[in-house]
Amino acid sequence: MTAAARLARRARRAAPAVPVALALAVLPACGSDNDIRGWLGDHYSRTGTQADTVRYTSAEPVDRTVAAIANGIEPAARASDKGTEYLRFADDIVIVSAAARGSTVRVEDLDDAYRRGQYAFLGSGFTPGSPAGDDGGPGDGK
Secondary structure, eight states, rough: HHHHHHHHHHHHHHHTTHHHHHHHHHHHHHHHGGHHHHHHOOOOOEEETTTTEEEEESOOHHHHHHHHHHHHHSSEEEEETTTTEEEEEEEEEEEEEEEEEEEEEEEEEETGGGGTTTTGGGOOOTTTTOOSOOOOTTTOOO
């Protein structure tokens, strides 16, 4: 067998590995935005549910709670207003505010108030229809 034939044979054998390796690298990232509710449930105590909104409590102050959430799953956008922190994900918005002991964490589905522009005052990344595309990235209105 010639060197060129051996090289071609190796390339054909290796070719299926490339798409598999790429898929394995991409798949964990695909579900990350959608897992924020699961992540919150694993790390905080649930205190209530109403429709698509779930409330949790954290023993940590707002800044530490927000840092932990953002380190756990990176938000598409982040903003603050009057001591309340807002984290936008592809399908949800997480709102962290001060409580008597620690903080309250609220997660809402984006199909509700967000799409009507309720969070437009937060600026880029929180305004429906703002530039970026349709991938759940910052400013895409999702």
